[in-house]
Amino acid sequence: MSNPFRSARVARVALATLCAAGLLATELAHADDAADREARVAKRMAAVKDQTARLRVFLQQMPKGGDLHNHLVGSVYAEDFMRWADEDNYCVKLDDKGLVAPPCKAGEVSAHGLSQKDPALYEQAIDAMSMRNFVPGVGYLSGHDRFFSVFGKFMPLAATRLGDTVVATLRQAAQDHVGYVELMVNPSNAYVFAPKVAKMPWTPGDYAADYARIEGQLPQLVAEARAEFDAADALVRRELHCGTPQADEACRVQYRYLSYVDRAQPQPFAFAEMALGYAVVQADPRFVGINIVDPEDNPTALADYRVHMDMFRFFSQRAPQVKKTLHAGELTLGLVPQADLRFHIRDAVAAGALRIGHGVDIAYEDDAPALLAKMAHDHIAVEINLTSNDVILGVKGHDHPLQLYLHAGVPVVLSTDDEGVSRSDMTYEYIRAVQEQGLDYPTLKQIARNGLSYAFIAGDSLWQADGHTPVKVCASSLKTLHADAGCAAFLRDNDKARLQWLQERDSAVFETNVLKQKF
Template sequence: MSGTAWAADGAPAVRSNQARVAQVMHDLSGNGAKLRAFLQAMPKGGDLHNHLGGSVYAEDFLRWADAENACIAVAGHQLSPPPCGEGQVPARGLAARDAAFYSATVDALSMRNFVPGNAAASGHDQFFSTFAKFGGLGGHRAEGVVVTLEQAARDHVPYVELIANPPQAAALGKRAQTLAWNAKDFAADLAPLQGELPELVSAAREDFATLDAQVRTLMHCGQADASPGCGVRYRYVPYVLRVLPPPVVFGQMVMGYALVQADPERFAAVNIVAPEDNPVALSDYRLHMDMFRFLSTRYPTVPLTLHAGELALGLVPPADLRFHIRDAVDAGARRIGHGVDIGYEDDAAGLMAQMKARHVAVEINLSSNDGILGVKGRDHPLQMYLAAGVPVVLSTDDEGVSRSDMTHEYQRAVQEQGVDYATLKQIARNGLTYAFIPGDSLWNDDGSAPGAACAASLRANAAKPDARCDALLARSEKARMQWQLERDFAAFETQILKGAY
């Protein structure tokens, strides 16, 4: 994989430690429990593809439902606020009162106990059906952030980008739908929305500032009993729902761009979500990419990370597998979410060469790719991307729905994809290099070697940076996080070689 060669130029002790730890991981790879413990302790970079809500486990939703005496539909297991009506049962005391129904609800809100080939539901349909079932509970966004950050801390993930929208995005989308629409004149479509943006953006920023304050309070940040989650840096990624009418999509998109531009410390990038195989998503795909191109000229500093290629043969006709990733890259995406159908793209090799040259990373989500699309093992394109030198990051996608966590994604990469320790370590580094964290990177443009400022310190495995490197760290949050990751790797490898496993 592109990006591991720099270690060969490092200090002999660094090279030796990495090689010895690589052998330890190789020896453990045949034992799932031992490998899990090794990988749990391994430092990881960023989780760059994490849907808030989908990252929450069903048991957490049911715990919150119990606390507020919310309701559960008997037929479909949808959660809703009290009071309960016909066809609903109270959530309070459910686990003790009716363990079988409680268990069935956990299954309905996740992929737990889903059996591939089940005629009643495909993995795709089961996965996407869960959001409507737990989404009705509402009011627990701060708690959702907390459990996500605390899990990240347990997995030694220092940075998370949470895909989450303010209510103002939906409001601007609805407003756009009431106005004249011209798919060939986005400037005219944008003009009447611009006057409403300052108030909506201000309200959204205030809402998320309040949310973050609630998160800090719940985790006791700054106190003696602070949660480990307080140490996880996070930012939000506003999104567009690709299954809605074009004016609504455009309005949501405008809101996302304006919000990221106004508050890049809290909001990282803009994304597009929802099932890519939806008929509206398919028919409007190129229109959506045109919208992104247009708005990126108006908001040139706003990054894009776009779901693209979350498709498989049979789910859609072959014609729909030929261009989605390429069009997203051409629209300016700096990261591609999923990218599963790369092998079906026209000139796949040329496209991956383009991604490598432009430093466009791909967010690999092994568990959800398996659960939703049935793509895993040798059928997954992870090794294809690695061989082509495309930057790869591992992410969780919807860890609650998929019943996974970041450590499990790393374990699947090792045991199912044959990823070795040096490559896994580079993937972890990529999780910060390709994150939308402010500041210059510790690494060069493609993340494969140290940049000039810190090259000497890194190659010497220095505990403290030299003066030139220290100057970079002082002005760059990204470089500081990357430097800390290297120190964490050094500590981890030392611990492993002391016989921790």
């Protein structure tokens, strides 16, 4: 099967777009020195940083690179789930306001027309499926408990709406001027396969024997997964009218998938998910890596943390080309015993993680300076999720380690995590980075670049390992944003570099435009 994201025709069309846009950007670059322009834009942002509405106008239109930490179902707003529930005649449970498939039973009411028939119940369902109107101590003792309670309330419906959840996420990304998204999502058959494996004989630590018992089932499961995502991607293109004159702006957002492992499940269950995840990544170029999810403070997740890292090492020895970004350090003092804060990030790095998700407890790690130095030296990026770290862990402002990572030279990206559940968006993450973390415009611009440099999308980078020095073949072209023959060939052959070029072009256009605007 051909890769729908990578074909000669797509590359030619994309390159033609780059060249045409490059002419405009060249005019901008010639008309206004880039360094001077950036300095004036930085001054403009500094002037509005304490006025949230004005800062929102500024940052909304800023190109933000990639969103590398995005749980697909958590990125969807509850209003979308309720709209789909209305269309599909799903039922709302009166006790916890969760959604279940029809027919409705006692204690359930149809979601069809609910916003008109019972607006109060409709609003209660929106609250129940998100953090909207959450008040600590009312109904739930913590934001952590409320946050993780909501997913089960929309998962029965979300499982039937894969393509629609992608559409909703891409539209939000486009609105925030995010050019690329990596979506954490599993094939639906993972949740049939893994429970079955959990009932099979299990030999703790003998992963070769455990794998041998399930290996024969993987090719069929992979084929089913590819067919499922073929259908989802077709729906995305159809719904957004991609490739037509009526194409939605969301068609410009590139996306890939990340499979994941549920760390709160029994070991055989997690092992089965990992086996299928690695197999899918190797077979389908739309899947660019693997992750591990679920509350890190869950008792099973804590008890099996090092077991999971050993599992990753086992599969990575078999398939070293599969890239890993691992949730690690989504913990804080008081949530778990201090002993559990001392090694999670380090062990994830040792297991081969190329990116770390959250990394909030870095200051509690054993020999944190050495770990930070290793992450900086090895260019292991950290995915910072300011809103969810606040909502789930209560960590924000000066308590957040973002500045620690920056001062240590660790590459940082900003990401949304579960923007639908948190009622946030990528622009708000940037606002928080400015107002709570004191980041200036050049730092934000580099973070936006990092969102593509550390993406798992195929191809070489436009930047050298330091993340800001251009590769030689495009160094002179970047000064004018007009690709010469050598740079054009490089961009044509490398998806990542092509996205990065677009980011630079869009940044130049943004900077030129924002200096002309009054707000």
